[in-house]
Amino acid sequence: MKSKISTVFEQCKMEKRPALITYTVAGDNSKNNSLKILNSISKHADICELGFVHNCPIADGSQIQNSSYRALKNGINLKDTFDIVKKFKKNRPEKPLILMGYYNLIYQMGENLFLKNCKSSKVDGLIIVDLPWPENKKFAKKCKQKSISFIQLLSPTTTKDRIKKIINDSHDMIYYISMLSTTGGKLKVSPKKILQNYNKIRRVNPSKNLVIGFGITDKTIKSLKSANGLVVGSMLCKSITDSLKMGQNPVTKLDKVVYNLKNKIL
Amino acid sequence: MKIKKGVPLIDQHDKNFMYGGKFGGNFIPETLKKPINDLTKLFSKLRNNKNFLKERDFYFKNYVGAPTPFIKLENLTNHLGGAQIYAKVVSEANGGAHKIYNATVHCLIAKKAGKKFIVGDTGAGYAGKMLSMAARKFGLKCKIFMGAKDIKRQRPNVEAMKKNGAKIVPVTTGSQTLVDAVSECMRYWVSNCDTTHMCVGSTVGPNIFIKICAWSTAQISRELILQVKEEFGKIPKKLKLINCVGGGSSAMGFWNEFMDTNAEFIGVEAGGPTKSKLHAAPLTNNSKIGILHGAAQYVVQDKEGQIGSTESISAGLDYPGISPLHCFLKDTKRAKYTSASDEAALKAYQLVSSLENISPSLEPSHAFAEAIRIAPKLSSSEILIVDSCGDSLKDKDIIIRKIGSYSR
Numbered sequence A: 001m002k003s004k005i006s007t008v009f010e011q012c013k014m015e016k017r018p019a020l021i022t023y024t025v026a027g028d029n030s031k032n033n034s035l036k037i038l039n040s041i042s043k044h045a046d047i048c049e050l051g052f053v054h055n056c057p058i059a060d061g062s063q064i065q066n067s068s069y070r071a072l073k074n075g076i077n078l079k080d081t082f083d084i085v086k087k088f089k090k091n092r093p094e095k096p097l098i099l100m101g102y103y104n105l106i107y108q109m110g111e112n113l114f115l116k117n118c119k120s121s122k123v124d125g126l127i128i129v130d131l132p133w134p135e136n137k138k139f140a141k142k143c144k145q146k147s148i149s150f151i152q153l154l155s156p157t158t159t160k161d162r163i164k165k166i167i168n169d170s171h172d173m174i175y176y177i178s179m180l181s182t183t184g185g186k187l188k189v190s191p192k193k194i195l196q197n198y199n200k201i202r203r204v205n206p207s208k209n210l211v212i213g214f215g216i217t218d219k220t221i222k223s224l225k226s227a228n229g230l231v232v233g234s235m236l237c238k239s240i241t242d243s244l245k246m247g248q249n250p251v252t253k254l255d256k257v258v259y260n261l262k263n264k265i266l
Numbered sequence B: 001m002k003i004k005k006g007v008p009l010i011d012q013h014d015k016n017f018m019y020g021g022k023f024g025g026n027f028i029p030e031t032l033k034k035p036i037n038d039l040t041k042l043f044s045k046l047r048n049n050k051n052f053l054k055e056r057d058f059y060f061k062n063y064v065g066a067p068t069p070f071i072k073l074e075n076l077t078n079h080l081g082g083a084q085i086y087a088k089v090v091s092e093a094n095g096g097a098h099k100i101y102n103a104t105v106h107c108l109i110a111k112k113a114g115k116k117f118i119v120g121d122t123g124a125g126y127a128g129k130m131l132s133m134a135a136r137k138f139g140l141k142c143k144i145f146m147g148a149k150d151i152k153r154q155r156p157n158v159e160a161m162k163k164n165g166a167k168i169v170p171v172t173t174g175s176q177t178l179v180d181a182v183s184e185c186m187r188y189w190v191s192n193c194d195t196t197h198m199c200v201g202s203t204v205g206p207n208i209f210i211k212i213c214a215w216s217t218a219q220i221s222r223e224l225i226l227q228v229k230e231e232f233g234k235i236p237k238k239l240k241l242i243n244c245v246g247g248g249s250s251a252m253g254f255w256n257e258f259m260d261t262n263a264e265f266i267g268v269e270a271g272g273p274t275k276s277k278l279h280a281a282p283l284t285n286n287s288k289i290g291i292l293h294g295a296a297q298y299v300v301q302d303k304e305g306q307i308g309s310t311e312s313i314s315a316g317l318d319y320p321g322i323s324p325l326h327c328f329l330k331d332t333k334r335a336k337y338t339s340a341s342d343e344a345a346l347k348a349y350q351l352v353s354s355l356e357n358i359s360p361s362l363e364p365s366h367a368f369a370e371a372i373r374i375a376p377k378l379s380s381s382e383i384l385i386v387d388s389c390g391d392s393l394k395d396k397d398i399i400i401r402k403i404g405s406y407s408r
Helices: A004-014 A031-041 A062-073 A078-091 A103-109 A111-121 A137-145 A160-168 A191-204 A234-246 A250-265 B030-046 B050-064 B074-080 B099-112 B126-137 B148-153 B155-163 B178-192 B207-217 B219-232 B249-258 B324-331 B342-355 B362-377 B392-403
Strands: A019-025 A047-051 A097-101 A125-128 A152-154 A174-177 A210-213 A229-232 B070-072 B084-088 B117-122 B141-147 B167-171 B196-199 B239-244 B264-272 B289-292 B295-298 B335-341 B383-387
Touching: A004 A019, A019 A031, A019 A062, A019 A210, A019 A234, A019 A250, A031 A047, A031 A078, A031 A250, A047 A062, A047 A078, A062 A234, A078 A097, A078 A111, A103 A111, A103 B289, A111 A137, A152 A160, A160 A191, A174 A191, A191 A210, A229 A234, A229 A250, A234 A250, B030 B099, B030 B178, B030 B207, B050 B099, B070 B219, B074 B084, B074 B342, B074 B362, B084 B219, B099 B117, B099 B126, B099 B196, B099 B207, B099 B249, B117 B126, B117 B178, B126 B141, B126 B155, B141 B148, B141 B178, B148 B155, B148 B167, B155 B167, B155 B392, B167 B178, B178 B196, B207 B219, B207 B249, B207 B324, B219 B249, B219 B383, B239 B249, B239 B362, B249 B264, B249 B324, B249 B383, B264 B324, B264 B342, B264 B362, B295 B324, B324 B335, B335 B342, B335 B362, B342 B362, B342 B392, B362 B383, B362 B392
Parallel strands: A019 A047, A019 A229, A047 A097, A097 A125, A152 A174, A174 A210, A210 A229, B084 B383, B117 B141, B117 B196, B141 B167, B239 B264, B239 B383, B264 B335
Antiparallel strands: B070 B084, B289 B295
16 A cells, blocks of 8 residues: 555645645644644645654754753653644544654664554654664664654765665655754755755655755745755744744744745745 | 673674674764764774874873873871772873873874864863863864853863863753753764864764774773883782773773773762762663663663753763763673762862872762772772872862862
8 A cells, every 4th residue: 555655745746846844843832732733734734744852852953952842841752742643643644744753762662662652643654863774774674564654864975875775775755954954054055056966866766755854944945846845844943932932823823834835835 | 791802892892883782883863974984984094003003102192191190099098098099190191181082082083084173072171171272282173062051160171171262162952061062062063074073072972982082091091001010010919990980981991901800890970969869870870771972871861761860060970871881891790880979079079189199070089989988998908099080170169169168
């Protein structure tokens, strides 16, 4: 059976546009609101990534750190996170949901139990920031057995030989990190250059769904729209921070932001 | 799990860079894979290169000031009765602590790699001070990440870093101590790994940083084993080497050359204030294995895997994790680990400073606390050697606040 993630990419290809992928943090700015945000932005987004929080995130910039901090302060834990996913998927069963986070939480729960929880809450994919290839081979295989996509990451520093091997071991989606940066860094490479690298990778296996993330905002998203998919994360986390500062409702604010993002790539 | 004889401890990992199949590894973002692989290749070439070793030895001798003194603490020994107490006065090294070895080697490597910038983390400020010193010496631009709380409590070292021309980046996230400084430094490296060399300040982090650091501080025991043989004619039968452990860099260096001998190793972690439940002693308190800063290790954490808060009077030991090498030494029972409280460390500082010509900083004061505790119970045929790996001057403010006066 085709995965929900693959189906979405096929549809977007037919519509000749990239998939819009959002990233928000479970529990930000509250457990309830993070579910409401998912429900609302998924009207516009094609795939939703949800961060499960770790308090020592070595690859996240300040925006996502702020969101994680708020979520932890609200007492978010893995049980709540799976709960949010379960409720979201009940509401939107066809919308792919990808959990993203750091390996220690999986390690503490145990890989098998973690995957069991993913399965029962209907998680479609996993991005584990600090479990690179080839160390992730065994876990990626376990994911595949459970029909959960393990999403491999590629970066501008990934060597050619390594790119081939990683793509070979990849599932329904591959994530290309646009530049040398933590999440939410300012785009310090021109979109043209990013797409050049991107297309080089695409040529290795054009049938794979390759998305670009890191540094993408409403200002830059249009210039990258030839990609299979585009991830916006830090900008959404910042929008929550801003809305809280202004006394606005983060749910309606994010709905607007994601709606605008979508319009820029149609 | 077993330690192999005749093989350097740092090389006793499997193909995934795990020690004993459980500790270490490279849990890193994809972006760091290549810079870490490049550094791994470069280091393995350099450590087998005679010219590089000559260069290292030259700077250790003429810049760091090797060998550092090995002295008997006659007054302390007489005062306590029991075991003979010695100290390896590593704080006599240039800059006042063992961190100079790692800093010097990293700067030499950065030069070989053609990097013009170097960044590092620091807790007590020693790693940062030494890196800024060495960076200046070798013509590298230097940035130091330091927790805002540590900037306040280790002022003398902060001043030194500034004098050396380093840019200090205050880290205001999380606990604002070493753990966050290391995270922030790694984040910076993720963003700048094409132009910048990173120095991790202790035997923690991705495998290559553990290796470089332990390889560098091994100078301490290379000197000590000769000094011990000269003093006793051979390695004494009943010998205990006592060292504080935070990340574990000085202990690794202090023990390395004695690995295949009968010497006993005692590592002393930071037990925190007596009245507090918080500590920085994952080995003593049987913390579970977790992933921190790219490596699997025993680490203070909650059930879910969120890294726990720590508390210690000593900024240098105030770290929730511990080197995978020490985890390996613990599980193979090659070393024993215990902890000393803030109060015991302060008392040890006072006693040693008043009786002897040395004045240990709060980090080695933890090791002295253990020596002071066990010495009276041991016979005079037992030899205790304590690594006095830092000088108390940097802790002047804390000591005055805690006990009202400071003497050195």
